[in-house]
Amino acid sequence: MDQRAAATAAGLDPATLHDVLRVAAAPDFDRWRDQVHRTGGCSDPVHLTGWTLAKDRTSGDTLRRYSTEAEPGGRLRVACGNRRASRCxxxxxxxxxxxxxxxxxxxxxxxxxxxxxxxxxxxxxxxxxxxxxxGPVHNRPDRGACRCGARHPENDPVLGTALDPESYxxxxxxxxxxxxxxxxxxxxxxxxxxxxxxxxxxxxxxxxxxxxxxxxxxxxxxxxxxxxxxxxxxxxxxxxxxxxxxxxxxxxxxxxxxxxxxxxxxxxxxxxxxxxxxxxxxxxxxxxxxxxxxxxxxxxxxxxxxxxxxxxxxxxxxxxxxxxxx
Known part of the structure; x- marks a missing residue:
């Protein structure tokens, strides 16, 4: 099976499948997968770059050093922390x-x-x-219609907007x-x-x-x-x-x-x-x-x-x- 047929069978376009195979074959794939796992499946993780250095205050000896240069793609992925389900x-x-x-x-x-x-x-x-x-707004009363006379569906974008924009x-x-x-x-x-x-x-x-x-x-x-x-x-x-x-x-x-x-x-x-x-x-x-x-x-x-x-x-x-x- 060629790559185009494989992509179709997997429900992916060939370019996406190519990227998936490239990442999976990379030597740092395990670390990349660990980062993704630690984000908990975050939809839009934050990519951090930089380094930290911890030294002993008395001796000046380096205790710990970390740099994102050693991470996959040179970046550390952390969860975005957004509390809105529409975003993540x-x-x-x-x-x-x-x-x-x-x-x-x-x-x-x-x-x-x-x-x-x-x-x-x-x-x-x-x-x-x-x-x-x-000011009065379009709504969905439990009984009857809105003051505008309509019965708005639940996701009607007009809900919450002013009945009279000039006076609101x-x-x-x-x-x-x-x-x-x-x-x-x-x-x-x-x-x-x-x-x-x-x-x-x-x-x-x-x-x-x-x-x-x-x-x-x-x-x-x-x-x-x-x-x-x-x-x-x-x-x-x-x-x-x-x-x-x-x-x-x-x-x-x-x-x-x-x-x-x-x-x-x-x-x-x-x-x-x-x-x-x-x-x-x-x-x-x-x-x-x-x-x-x-x-x-x-x-x-x-x-x-x-x-x-x-x-x-x-x-x-x-x-x-x-x-x-x-």
């Missing part, structure tokens, strides 16, 4: 798995991470804080995304104050008996606006290994979160600049808070479900915009 399914899968186990440990405990299983008894909620409205506040949406991290910080600061107020304590006194622990992930909605999903847990003063006060209940945490989210302190002011007016940003009206339970009956949100949700959102990111991939 392998690295996104790894990131998602790591996130799942990290969140799961924070909810159910993990001795290898010094988190005891008793954290299951601590007050825990899964909260979602959304962006405010910047694009600048406001961009500025909100840019300041969303600061808004989250103000929210967490206010949350501690709300917890202290409900316990009849000062903030300094609260630190002596309670610690607020959380893990969050940002998600871009189809309209391009950021919202946050967060696991929030109440611990004793010394962290997950200590029991929170008896007054620290799920209901108290729920009330404190709702109060902190709408408080005037939880506001970001962006000064006027050029033709853009002064803006004040707060969270959107949609606020979802659900208790996290070790086990559920189908309607409850469980530790496993929360960990899976956060892991999914961690890699989902801007891919929720469908056609956008930059």
């Amino acid at each position: 399914p392998s690295c996104a899968h790894t990131y998602s798995g790591d996130t799942y186990h990290l969140i799961r440990a924070g909810l159910a405990g993990d001795e290898s991470k010094d988190i005891p299983a008793t954290v299951r008894d601590h007050p825990r909620v899964f909260a979602t804080l959304t962006a405010p409205s910047f 506040d694009y600048a406001g949406a961009v500025l909100f995304n840019n300041h969303a991290g600061q808004l989250w910080q103000r929210f967490t600061n206010r949350l501690r104050r709300e917890l202290a107020a409900r316990a009849g304590l000062t903030q300094r006194e609260l630190k002596d008996v309670l610690r607020v622990s959380y893990g969050k992930v940002a998600e871009f909605q189809k309209r391009g606006a950021i919202h946050f999903h967060a696991v929030i847990r109440l611990d004793g003063a010394d962290g997950p290994g200590t029991v929170p006060p008896s007054w620290a209940t799920v209901q108290l945490l729920d009330d404190a979160i709702r109060a902190a989210a709408v408080h005037t302190y939880t506001t970001i002011t962006v000064p006027a600049a050029g033709d853009q007016p002064l803006r004040r940003f707060q969270w959107g009206r949609q606020l979802d808070i659900r208790p996290v339970k070790a086990f559920g009956d189908g309607s409850d949100i469980t530790e496993q479900a929360v960990a899976a949700y956060v892991a999914k959102y961690a890699t989902k990111a801007a891919e929720t915009t469908g056609s956008l991939d930059r």
Whole structure:
């Protein structure tokens, strides 16, 4: 069988088959295959070139020297680490798995991470804080049609775009995304104050008996606006290994979160600049808070479900915009 026929049988063009055979016949093929294996099947590995030198500080003797000159092609291949499945399914899968186990440990405990299983008894909620409205957009309501009158398919590129581009506040949406991290910080600061107020304590006194622990992930909605999903847990003063006060209940945490989210302190002011007016940003009206339970009956949100949700959102990111991939 000639090379063209072999290429056809393998589903490859002759040029690709020629490259495959050339690489496989190279004397450094085993090292090249080891590098590829270590990237975990990365779709777009980073190719590094250079050298490192480690010397003893006292004697000046060379302890270790490494150069990529000895590597196949003179390059060292490492995984790209991109968390977006549209760019690299392998690295996104790894990131998602790591996130799942990290969140799961924070909810159910993990001795290898010094988190005891008793954290299951601590007050825990899964909260979602959304962006405010910047104008109506094309969507897919559970019932009925979009406000434009159409029933959009799931991957319709028009989803999330403005119904009226002339009146939609694009600048406001961009500025909100840019300041969303600061808004989250103000929210967490206010949350501690709300917890202290409900316990009849000062903030300094609260630190002596309670610690607020959380893990969050940002998600871009189809309209391009950021919202946050967060696991929030109440611990004793010394962290997950200590029991929170008896007054620290799920209901108290729920009330404190709702109060902190709408408080005037939880506001970001962006000064006027050029033709853009002064803006004040707060969270959107949609606020979802659900208790996290070790086990559920189908309607409850469980530790496993929360960990899976956060892991999914961690890699989902801007891919929720469908056609956008930059």
